[in-house]
Amino acid sequence: MTSAPSGTPAPGARSRRGGRTALRLLNRAGLVVLRRAALLAALLALVFTGVELLPGDAASATAERGESAADLAARRAVLGLDRPVAHRFLDWMTGLPTGDLGTSAHGERITDMVSAAFPNTLLLSGTALLLTLVLALILGCLAALRPEGRLDRTVTGASTAVFAIPEFVVATGLVLVLSLWTGWLPAVTLTDASGTPSSWTMLILPALALTIPQTGWNTRIVRAALADEARAPHVEAAVLDGLPPWRVLVLHMLPGALPSVATGIATSSGVLLGGAVAVETIFNYPGLGSILSSAVADRDTPVIAGVTVLAGAVITAVLLLADAVRDLPAVGRR
Numbered sequence: 001m002t003s004a005p006s007g008t009p010a011p012g013a014r015s016r017r018g019g020r021t022a023l024r025l026l027n028r029a030g031l032v033v034l035r036r037a038a039l040l041a042a043l044l045a046l047v048f049t050g051v052e053l054l055p056g057d058a059a060s061a062t063a064e065r066g067e068s069a070a071d072l073a074a075r076r077a078v079l080g081l082d083r084p085v086a087h088r089f090l091d092w093m094t095g096l097p098t099g100d101l102g103t104s105a106h107g108e109r110i111t112d113m114v115s116a117a118f119p120n121t122l123l124l125s126g127t128a129l130l131l132t133l134v135l136a137l138i139l140g141c142l143a144a145l146r147p148e149g150r151l152d153r154t155v156t157g158a159s160t161a162v163f164a165i166p167e168f169v170v171a172t173g174l175v176l177v178l179s180l181w182t183g184w185l186p187a188v189t190l191t192d193a194s195g196t197p198s199s200w201t202m203l204i205l206p207a208l209a210l211t212i213p214q215t216g217w218n219t220r221i222v223r224a225a226l227a228d229e230a231r232a233p234h235v236e237a238a239v240l241d242g243l244p245p246w247r248v249l250v251l252h253m254l255p256g257a258l259p260s261v262a263t264g265i266a267t268s269s270g271v272l273l274g275g276a277v278a279v280e281t282i283f284n285y286p287g288l289g290s291i292l293s294s295a296v297a298d299r300d301t302p303v304i305a306g307v308t309v310l311a312g313a314v315i316t317a318v319l320l321l322a323d324a325v326r327d328l329p330a331v332g333r334r
Contacts, residue, residue: 029320036319040312041093044305048089051301057081058105061298079105092302101306105298110306113291116195118310121280121287125272127203128210132272133265135215140222141254145245147227155219163216167275171209171282178205188284195286206283210275214268221264225257232256266322270315 059075067075076082080091092102101110143155162170179187185205192198229235230253238252273288280289288307295303 029323032320032323033316036312036316040309040316043312044093044308045089047305047308048085048092048301051296051299051304052085054299056299058299058301062105062300088301092305096309101309102302104295104303105300110303113303114288114306114310117286117288117291120196120285121273121276121289124203124206124280124285124287125210125269125276127207128214128272129265129269131207131211132214132218132268133261135211136218136222136264137261139215139219140226141249143219143223144226144230144249144253147230152223156223159216159219159223161216162212163214163220165213166278167209167213168278168282170212171205171279174205174209175282189286191286197285202283202285206279206285209279209282210272213275214271217271218261218264218268222257222261225260226253228260229253229256262322266318269318270311273311273315 057076058079059072059081063072063075073082080088095102099111101114104110104113139155139159143152146152175187178185186199186202187205189202189206190198197203226249232252235248235252238248243252276285276287277289277292279285280287281293284290288310292304292307294300295307
């Protein structure tokens, strides 16, 4: 009977060690979910409190012209605004586990409002995220092929500059150049009977407005991650073996840089959802951003909280996926 070589764990020991590692990762993921759920609950409490501090309320903001003070008082009672904000917050939170996000100040079910707009926002943010990933990888890899070269300095400087520009400024510039001056693309989004953009061309400008700043941020992350990998022993050995630079980059540097890239892209997903509020308003895009901006104008706290919950859940899921990608090499080594 052949025994395992000295110093090499037996297959059963490796299996048990891998199982313990996976269990630790699951426990850590559970703790992360609990911490982020607590953070989201605190954020929702701040949302209810912050809207309460704004001038006016949902009853006055959505009132018809000519309504009397008695009408407004009755409307406040119907909306529950005559109750303390803490009671309203706790009542709203009790319905959250069942998916009940409450009713808007206009009498619409918030779950229906959010579920109708979320696919449009997901399409816009997903398109921008995919474009960001592709462009950041291409630009970061091109810059890493010739460190400290002209292209490297140009890409690094340009990525820093575009990242510093807010999305609404980029959106305004794109409308000015690609719509008003050239007429190439529509400046506003028109919807069809299903509530989605009536033409794919109406998605281009909003997606570019979200993509450009985040491409700058992620290009810097890709470039920095590749620079770290370039100092790894196996990469230096590949260079000494005379492999072409592009092969060293693709086969030896890029795989090790992917966990950092995944973390940067996951962070961008939250920024993209936040930037969508301004961008969707500028382009009249029918997504969560438009609902949120209208809800803020109407002081409609349950709608603002509902959008916040959905965005927080999506961001948490993406961050957990990025953590899993980052931890996969460690699981493989064990």
